[in-house]
Amino acid sequence: MSRIGSIVFLVEDNPADVFFVRTALESEGIDSDIVVAQDGEKAIAFIDSMDLDPEAPRPGVILLDLNLPCMGGMEVLRRVKKSARFAGVPVIVVTSSDAATDRAEAASLGADGYFLKPQNLDEYMKLGSVVKAVL
Amino acid sequence: MISLKRAPGGLTGLENLGIGFRLQVTFGCILLLMLVGNVISFWNLHEVGARVAEISTTEQRLAAVLRVNNGLLMLTNRLHRAAEGQDAKQFGEEARELLVAFQNETREATSALREITPANGREKFIVESLSDVVQDLPERVATLANLAGAGDWPALNARLSNQVDHTDDVAETLMQQADIELSQARKRVVEDIRRAEYQAVQTVTITAIFSFLMAVVAGLVVTRSITRPLSRLSAGARALAQGDFQHRVLIGGTNELARLSTVFNQTASKLDELYGRLQTSEARFRSLIENASDLILLTNETGELLYASPSSDSILGYSPDLLVGQSIREFTLPEEQSIVDRIFSDPRQASKNSHRFEFHLRHSDGSLRLLDGVAANLLNNSAVCGILINARDMSERRKAERALEKTNEALRQANDDLSVFAYCASHDLQEPIRNVSLYCQMLRAKYSGSLDAQADEFIGHVIEGSARMTALVKDLLAYLDVSGSRTRSTPTLIPVKLAIDHALSNLETGLRASDATVIYDELPAVPVEPVHLQQLFQNLISNAIKYRGAAPPRVQISAEASNGYWCFSVKDNGIGISPQYTSTVFRLFKRLHGRGEYPGTGVGLAICQKIVERNGGRIWVESQPGAGSDFRFTLPQCQSQ
Numbered sequence: 001m002s003r004i005g006s007i008v009f010l011v012e013d014n015p016a017d018v019f020f021v022r023t024a025l026e027s028e029g030i031d032s033d034i035v036v037a038q039d040g041e042k043a044i045a046f047i048d049s050m051d052l053d054p055e056a057p058r059p060g061v062i063l064l065d066l067n068l069p070c071m072g073g074m075e076v077l078r079r080v081k082k083s084a085r086f087a088g089v090p091v092i093v094v095t096s097s098d099a100a101t102d103r104a105e106a107a108s109l110g111a112d113g114y115f116l117k118p119q120n121l122d123e124y125m126k127l128g129s130v131v132k133a134v135l
Numbered sequence: 136m137i138s139l140k141r142a143p144g145g146l147t148g149l150e151n152l153g154i155g156f157r158l159q160v161t162f163g164c165i166l167l168l169m170l171v172g173n174v175i176s177f178w179n180l181h182e183v184g185a186r187v188a189e190i191s192t193t194e195q196r197l198a199a200v201l202r203v204n205n206g207l208l209m210l211t212n213r214l215h216r217a218a219e220g221q222d223a224k225q226f227g228e229e230a231r232e233l234l235v236a237f238q239n240e241t242r243e244a245t246s247a248l249r250e251i252t253p254a255n256g257r258e259k260f261i262v263e264s265l266s267d268v269v270q271d272l273p274e275r276v277a278t279l280a281n282l283a284g285a286g287d288w289p290a291l292n293a294r295l296s297n298q299v300d301h302t303d304d305v306a307e308t309l310m311q312q313a314d315i316e317l318s319q320a321r322k323r324v325v326e327d328i329r330r331a332e333y334q335a336v337q338t339v340t341i342t343a344i345f346s347f348l349m350a351v352v353a354g355l356v357v358t359r360s361i362t363r364p365l366s367r368l369s370a371g372a373r374a375l376a377q378g379d380f381q382h383r384v385l386i387g388g389t390n391e392l393a394r395l396s397t398v399f400n401q402t403a404s405k406l407d408e409l410y411g412r413l414q415t416s417e418a419r420f421r422s423l424i425e426n427a428s429d430l431i432l433l434t435n436e437t438g439e440l441l442y443a444s445p446s447s448d449s450i451l452g453y454s455p456d457l458l459v460g461q462s463i464r465e466f467t468l469p470e471e472q473s474i475v476d477r478i479f480s481d482p483r484q485a486s487k488n489s490h491r492f493e494f495h496l497r498h499s500d501g502s503l504r505l506l507d508g509v510a511a512n513l514l515n516n517s518a519v520c521g522i523l524i525n526a527r528d529m530s531e532r533r534k535a536e537r538a539l540e541k542t543n544e545a546l547r548q549a550n551d552d553l554s555v556f557a558y559c560a561s562h563d564l565q566e567p568i569r570n571v572s573l574y575c576q577m578l579r580a581k582y583s584g585s586l587d588a589q590a591d592e593f594i595g596h597v598i599e600g601s602a603r604m605t606a607l608v609k610d611l612l613a614y615l616d617v618s619g620s621r622t623r624s625t626p627t628l629i630p631v632k633l634a635i636d637h638a639l640s641n642l643e644t645g646l647r648a649s650d651a652t653v654i655y656d657e658l659p660a661v662p663v664e665p666v667h668l669q670q671l672f673q674n675l676i677s678n679a680i681k682y683r684g685a686a687p688p689r690v691q692i693s694a695e696a697s698n699g700y701w702c703f704s705v706k707d708n709g710i711g712i713s714p715q716y717t718s719t720v721f722r723l724f725k726r727l728h729g730r731g732e733y734p735g736t737g738v739g740l741a742i743c744q745k746i747v748e749r750n751g752g753r754i755w756v757e758s759q760p761g762a763g764s765d766f767r768f769t770l771p772q773c774q775s776q
Contacts, residue, residue, distance in 0.1 A: 016570040121576035
């Protein structure tokens with residue numbers, strides 16, 4: 001049974017990255033359910049549906065990729081922070097982009113973290129501790 | 136064509152005599168003749184004069200004698216009267232008075248009498264007897280007085296009557312003689328005058344004839360020696376005036392006319408030479424204009440064409456003779472009339488730069504030709520008297536320029552597309568590479584030791600390969616980033632010191648690990664994007680650290696101004712570069728060492744070059760193996776267009 005706050009909402013289109021994130025969380029012992037939305041639109045739809053259902057549990061953290069098909073990650077971030085229920089959920093941007101502009105924009109939109117997808121597996125696994133810190 | 140006129144052969148020696156001399160001699164002779172004639176006439180007149188003087192002398196002579204004789208007669212008569220009174224005393228007194236009176240009156244005549252040379256014997260006799268009487272007169276008068284005193288009046292009267300008779304005789308004789316002599320003398324004079332007249336006529340006639348002959352001769356001579364050469368000279372002058380500069384006048388001798396002909400010939404040959412030069416010059420300038428590929432037009436102040444160079448054939452499709460007389464406005468566009476007006480209203484003279492203008496002219500085939508030209512106002516230049524238009528057909532060039540621009544634009548577009556493509560491709564490559572790498576790392580984490588050693592090795596290689604790919608792609612992206620990005624606005628001047636400090640902070644770990652020192656003195660500010668400027672110095676300093684020698688790396692950065700640019704120098708004490716590679720080292724991905732020796736993808740210097748060249752500068756390296764490297768590059772001092 002999912003606990004309130006124990007859902008991890010992952011917005012990511014690359015299955016490999018989904019696997020790696022899952023592995024990272026598991027390696028840190030986080031056993032929350034991971035809900036995956038594969039593009040921005042689906043993510044927004046999920047958020048909207050959650051908004052409408054007062055019973056629906058709130059995710060403990062949103063992991064947000066920026067490079068998404070259809071709607072981009074920044075737009076999702078904006079919508080999340082506008083949402084009544086989701087505004088309070090910590091959002092960690094998980095992206096391969098190291099651009100200063102992206103970092104700045106994410107920060108200005110209220111992201112609570114910025115995780116750069118590394119080349120090194122061990123580095124990747126550190127995502128687990130980052131997520132644990134906010135859960 | 137040479138026309139020769141030879142002087143007729145003749146008195147060759149005399150030809151050398153001066154014209155003036157000849158004329159002087161001629162007139163001299165004429166004058167001499169006239170003088171001779173005059174002398175002869177004067178001599179004749181002198182003779183006549185002498186004759187007349189002779190008459191005069193004769194007359195004077197006779198007059199003197201007569202005068203004395205008359206005086207005697209009168210005296211005698213008066214004595215007669217005095218004797219009538221028969222008063223001896225009275226007679227004596229009166230006789231004395233009369234004698235004195237007679238002597239007084241006839242003094243001159245008496246003295247003249249003594250000097251006379253009688254003409255003949257009779258005259259001589261008269262004169263002598265008169266002289267005697269005059270001399271004896273006082274005695275005779277005294278005798279008479281005595282007679283009177285004696286009272287012998289009849290004897291007195293008889294004497295007196297004698298004297299009277301005698302005196303009368305003398306008078307008559309003298310008169311007759313005088314008549315004869317005078318008429319003779321007159322006859323002689325008339326003869327002489329006639330003769331003189333005759334001689335004078337002769338003289339005049341001869342003189343006239345001689346003068347006439349002389350004049351004819353002289354005239355002939357003059358004609359020969361003066362007018363013929365003169366006519367030759369004037370023929371020569373006429374020939375010159377008509378443009379025949381080859382005409383020469385030959386006049387022999389060394390007299391004035393010969394000298395004049397020499398001068399004339401010199402002048403003619405000089406004119407010939409000058410004319411030849413003028414023709415050559417004219418031909419040359421004509422051919423310069425006619426062979427010019429530019430269109431050269433000459434118009435009057437209203438735009439009527441006075442001249443068009445042969446290039447009008449190709450540029451306008453009309454031959455020059457079709458254009459002359461037309462107005463240039465026939466060929467210009469209505470909307471460009473203001474440009475045409477400006478050409479004709481521009482008062483600037485040719486000495487100052489005239490306007491450069493572009494205008495269209497209609498070709499005979501209907502197309503428009505774009506011309507780029509200058510106009511010079513030469514209306515006041517007496518050699519030209521018109522407005523000179525020198526124009527170049529720019530239509531082809533304009534077409535070519537436009538084609539070039541299009542090509543450039545297409546090229547730019549293609550370049551942009553390529554950059555964008557390369558960027559996107561590289562960007563999108565990153566993810567799959569990362570995935571491969573991560574999965575392999577997972578494989579290694581999960582299965583190392585479970586598979587055989589070779590499998591472990593293979594997995595290791597795959598991981599290395601992907602890491603390398605990632606690095607390459609990342610660096611390529613960095614390189615493309617520099618070339619792809621457009622300068623959005625003119626960058627402000629960025630102090631180089633700031634960029635270096637940023638770079639140093641990024642390289643902090645490396646700097647500390649290698650114990651490197653970076654020093655610089657005064658450095659300027661340049662109009663380069665701060666990110667690029669930092670990247671530039673970061674790459675260079677990073678290389679200096681990477682390719683260090685045994686000693687701790689020492690980097691010296693300096694700059695000096697030259698020609699509107701800053702010339703930077705980043706000098707290190709590293710391993711140096713062999714001169715044969717100093718140009719290839721800037722190529723993308725070009726490395727001089729294997730991956731095992733020194734890490735890196737070979738993109739650092741390529742990025743530096745891209746940054747420098749984007750900003751209008753140049754980058755090169757001066758280096759020797761083992762002697763460090765001096766990377767030099769130029770950056771502008773201010774933003775250029």
